[in-house]
Amino acid sequence: MPPDDLIVTSGLGHRYGAGTEQEVTALEGVDLRIAQGEFVAVIGPNGSGKSTLARHLNALLLPTEGRVTVNGLDTRDPDHHWSIRQTVGMVFQNPDNQIVATVVEEDVAFGPENLAVPPEEIRRRVDEALALVRMQDYARHAPHLLSGGQKQRVAIAGALAMRPACLVLDEATAMLDPRGRREVLQTVRRLNRDEGLTVVLITHFMEEAALADRVVVLDRGHLVMDGRPEEVFSEVDFLEGIGLGVPQIVGVRRLLEEAGHPIPPSVLTLEAMVDFLCP
Amino acid sequence: MSMFRDITIGQYLSGSSVVHRLDPRTKITIVGVFMVVLFAATDAAAYATLTAFTVLAVHLARVPARMLLRGLRPVLILLVLTFTLQLFLTPGRTMFTLGPLVASWEGLRMGLFMVARLLLLLVMASLLTLTTSPVSLTDGLESILAPFRVVGLPAHELAMMMTIALRFIPTLMEEADKIMKAQMARGADFESRSLSRRIRSLVPLLVPLFVSAFRRADELATAMEARCYRGGRHRTRLNRLRATALDAAAAALTGFMAAVVIGLRWWPG
Structure with missing residues (x-):
């Protein structure tokens, strides 16, 4: 295994309620390698196993088949769980249900407190994490008074304070308004680019997936596509066949091409289109 | 209102x-x-x-x-x-x-x-x-009760429960308000003068509120686990009492x- 592979899943399968009548196969034979510093988006229709996959990446769920390693540590070994969860931080969908404390900075401190980090070091990490998500002015605020996007940034800071190598966002933008979504996406993109943080973005917004370096498509528990966004989003018919769309810009690009104006396939966002058309 | x-x-x-x-x-x-x-x-x-x-x-x-x-x-x-x-x-x-x-x-x-x-x-x-403040009150209680851990008093757990309760009371209030408005939009009557009718009208408020509280509790537990929470042992604190x-x-x-x-x-x- 090359040392730069942070997370490796091999033949990963997960069945809920194994051995009962309601047995459901959520994942089957998923082979995925995520390298240090990558920005990977995972897309798929509802029920395709995206969240199940996310929860395998930090040992919240354990494989019923195959295996998952994080930094070479097998998630099936309970002795590794805390080290794995420290390495892979996670942000969940509902901003309200992942904030524990009644003051922002105390919530950010929750992870390092659990890791028994000394108080002076916790203070340093909290200030640093809040600065990274640009929430330092809200350190003494009550979380329930923040906007959705701000709450998710606090949740990201809470994960960052554990000094993870990877951040998994499990549909973390699904409950936010467009502005909150933009705040969160800009934050994770910056963390990926400037801090070298590995990001796994689980989403059902195609525009968000277009921002990643790599897009992984899941369908009914199988990994059906894995490639650069321009490769994945050029398979419009395939994606529509499994109930996914493509970013709106891809449709615009197609219309322009049909009208005789070729556009390079790397143009996947509105900004890129504007830059291309008006250089 | x-x-x-x-x-x-x-x-x-x-x-x-x-x-x-x-x-x-x-x-x-x-x-x-x-x-x-x-x-x-x-x-x-x-x-x-x-x-x-x-x-x-x-x-x-x-x-x-x-x-x-x-x-x-x-x-x-x-x-x-x-x-x-x-x-x-x-x-x-x-x-x-x-x-x-x-x-x-x-x-x-x-x-x-x-x-x-x-x-x-x-x-x-x-x-x-x-x-x-409720936060320092909780911290103070945890610290005062800590010596009683030897006789089995879960001091940290009690304090954590208080913290979570304080954290979620405003969230659940907001939710109760939202559910009430939704039920009122469908003709529920929360302002009746008859006491029995008023008590009965609480059912469509409390049932969804409890269902949602349980779902929140479940998600919060997962989020806490993802942040390496494993009880009060070997835990440090950001703000120490002095x-x-x-x-x-x-x-x-x-x-x-x-x-x-x-x-x-x-x-x-």
Whole structure:
């Protein structure tokens, strides 16, 4: 295994309620390698196993088949769980249900407190994490008074304070308004680019997936596509066949091409289109 | 119209007075000692000492008197009732009669002491919650209860439960408000005058609220696990409680007050 592979899943399968009548196969034979510093988006229709996959990446769920390693540590070994969860931080969908404390900075401190980090070091990490998500002015605020996007940034800071190598966002933008979504996406993109943080973005917004370096498509528990966004989003018919769309810009690009104006396939966002058309 | 908007949790009044700056453990202990001493007081001199202590505490805390009085309003009936019962039911020298009821001088004395005792107790307890934020109150309780872990008291878990409750009360209130509006939009009646109808109308509010609270609890537990939470063992804290010279002074003053009151009881004169 090359040392730069942070997370490796091999033949990963997960069945809920194994051995009962309601047995459901959520994942089957998923082979995925995520390298240090990558920005990977995972897309798929509802029920395709995206969240199940996310929860395998930090040992919240354990494989019923195959295996998952994080930094070479097998998630099936309970002795590794805390080290794995420290390495892979996670942000969940509902901003309200992942904030524990009644003051922002105390919530950010929750992870390092659990890791028994000394108080002076916790203070340093909290200030640093809040600065990274640009929430330092809200350190003494009550979380329930923040906007959705701000709450998710606090949740990201809470994960960052554990000094993870990877951040998994499990549909973390699904409950936010467009502005909150933009705040969160800009934050994770910056963390990926400037801090070298590995990001796994689980989403059902195609525009968000277009921002990643790599897009992984899941369908009914199988990994059906894995490639650069321009490769994945050029398979419009395939994606529509499994109930996914493509970013709106891809449709615009197609219309322009049909009208005789070729556009390079790397143009996947509105900004890129504007830059291309008006250089 | 939001039914829940006016409810604030606790009644903390932020400030920077010496009382605000005391370590929460000191304040909790002082209130505890005060309560015990209060029950040892039997004569006017002891009550005067306790009252002086309370007045000094209120003065130092710079809490507006009307905030304290507001806290006393709900117990006014209790105070009047206590006084009346003591006045008429204590046997002794007759002061006046009211039909079959005989008010005694001893009753008057007992009644006054009883009311003073309740008032002082309430003022000191309100002062604690007015000058201590819920967060430091929880931290203080956890720290005070920590030694009892050896006998199996889950001090950290209790404090964590309090923190989570404080964190989620505003969230659940907001949710209750939302559910209520949704049910009202479908014709639910929350403002009926009939009590039974009003109680029945709570069912469509409480059922979804509980379902959602359980879902939230489940998600929160997962999120806590993802952040390496594994109970109170081997846990450090961002903000450690620190007792200062101020706490020593407060403790000394409390000790002096307690000595005077107890001295008056057992070595009168």
